[in-house]
Amino acid sequence: MRTSMMNKLKVPYRGLGSELGEQELIAVKEAMSQDDLCSGIYVEKFEQAFCEYTGAKYAIACSNCTTALELGTSAFGLKAGDEVITTPLTFIATSIPLLKRDVKVVFADIDPRTFNIDPAEIEKHITERTRAIYVVHYAGLAVDMDPILELAKKYNLKVLEDAAHASGTEYKNKKIGNIGDITCFSFQSLKNMTTLGDGGMITTNDKQLEEKIRLLKTFNIKKLPDRTTKYGHRDKEFPFYWDVVSADGEVGLNYRMSEVESAVGLVQLEKLDKLNARRIEIAQKLNEAFIGNPALTIPYCPDGCKHVYHLYTLLLDEEIIGSKDKFMQILDKEYDIDVWTQYCPNYLYTIYRQRGYDPGLCPIAEEIFLKHLVNLPIYPTLTDQQVEYMTEAVLETVDRLTKE
Ligand SMILES: Cc1ncc(COP(=O)(O)O)c(C=O)c1O
Structure with missing residues (x-):
């Protein structure tokens, strides 16, 4: 017809890319009824569920994908004058952390069929200053990762995947989140799943990166495992039960996801x-x-x-x-x-x-x-x-x- x-009819470009319902409401109420709404059991469960879903060893919940990208960039230790190769067809967030620290952003053209960065274009732009490749799984279709991983190996480069569009995306029958050094997800309202409007997740298989990102995510605070209470540390070299340390010279901020957001994330991940x-x-x-x-x-x-x-x-x-x-x-x-x-x-x-x-x-x-x-x-x-x-x-x- x-x-x-x-x-x-009206077909708006709706700002909610997911569906929220009764299950999310129950999750919000449950998480709200705790004494502490920050860094608790729901964040932990959401991170664990995300590891199981993607197959990644580590998942770190954070406030949004832009802060995930910032944390990734900081964990790589990128500095002014370093170069990163990325795609031009993306939201500006992909390169914001690079612009902030005067890392040179080098754009490689896209493959006209996938709209993703063309691996063949990347090599042309590699110089002795290139430190990393930032790919974006545009629209929810995976970048052709194998040739990119080969280039990374050949030139000793880090690979960060901006997976803001790619929760659930698969490359060669493998979930995105378990391929490059760091993958950053978005749960902003428009995305395929949401943690009530804003949210992000980093996945990695690298223990050192995970540890560094956890420090940078929360004020560079390091809990001291031998000190379980806030009393009785006067005999120790350091008198408090957590310390503030350097993360290879990097200083983080507070990039946490809340308990309520994580509880909703858990429900959304199931859906x-x-x-x-x-x-x-x-x-x-x-x-x-x-x-x-x-x-x-x-x-x-x-x-x-x-x-x-x-x-x-x-x-x-x-x-x-x-x-x-x-x-x-x-x-x-x-x-x-x-x-x-x-x-x-x-x-x-x-x-x-x-x-x-x-x-x-x-x-x-x-x-x-x-x-x-x-x-x-x-x-x-x-x-x-x-x-x-x-x-x-x-x-x-x-x-x-x-x-x-
Ligand atoms: C490709 C891409 N990267 C990063 C982001 C930033 O995500 P967030 O809004 O969670 O910071 C977006 C968000 O729209 C995006 O589309």
Whole structure:
């Protein structure tokens, strides 16, 4: 049925990417009823459950993914003048900790099929100052990690994965969170699971990194295991039951996640596969409707990878439909469907331009962002009716623009 014959619906780009219900309310009440709402049993359980889910040895809950990225960068000990290679097609948070410490951000172009950093582009940018590669599993599709791990080994580089979009994503049948040196997850409201609006998790298999991150997450405080009470330490060399120490010269802050957030995280993690299954089901419906249309390219997913569709990425052929902007405008104004394009290649932002970055650095990312890529609304609470309405609206708009 064409949308002209359907009732007009609204399809917002909803700010809640998950579903919250009775179980989360119960979890909040239970966690709230404790005497201490900070650093207790729920944080511990959430971290443990995250290890079990991802297969990582260590998981450290923190306040959000940006602070996870900051902690990772600090744990790597990156300093002014070091270089890190990353993707331009990401949220600015990926490179904020690098900008803060004047680490040089080097952008490598993306693979036009996956929209992820192209491993073949990375090697061209490696210099003697390169210390790390920061990848982003954009939209919920895994980066091709094997060649990146090989490069890291060859050049002795650290690998950090920004998995803000990738809770539940799999690479070669393995969960993200258990591959690079450090992986950073986001549980912000839009994400596939949430800890009540903001939250993050770091995973690693490296004990030394874990210990350092735990220090940096809480004021560089080190509990002294031989001192169980706050009394009677006058005989010891150090008179208190915890010390404040250096983490290889790095100083942290307070980046904790609360007990209530962690309790909700535990419930959400249990639901994650189901929430992702609904996203995948929606993406399949959209794919079936769009495949074969010469003006449209549906998202790509290699064998062995599990794409969790944090974003639904559709490529438009501007040679056929004339203008991506017009397409977005028609869907918004005439059909009430909120279409976005994420993200602007980061070096085009003023903060980078002021540091001497010019347009043209990553031509594939720029062309895709400016001319082809749109993100259709996708979240588990989208109804089948909304999905059907959206597919028809997209096809009608493409038809109309093709004829113009
Ligand atoms: C790719 C990417 N990295 C990092 C972040 C930052 O996450 P948070 O909001 O949890 O700090 C986001 C959030 O939108 C993101 O999309």
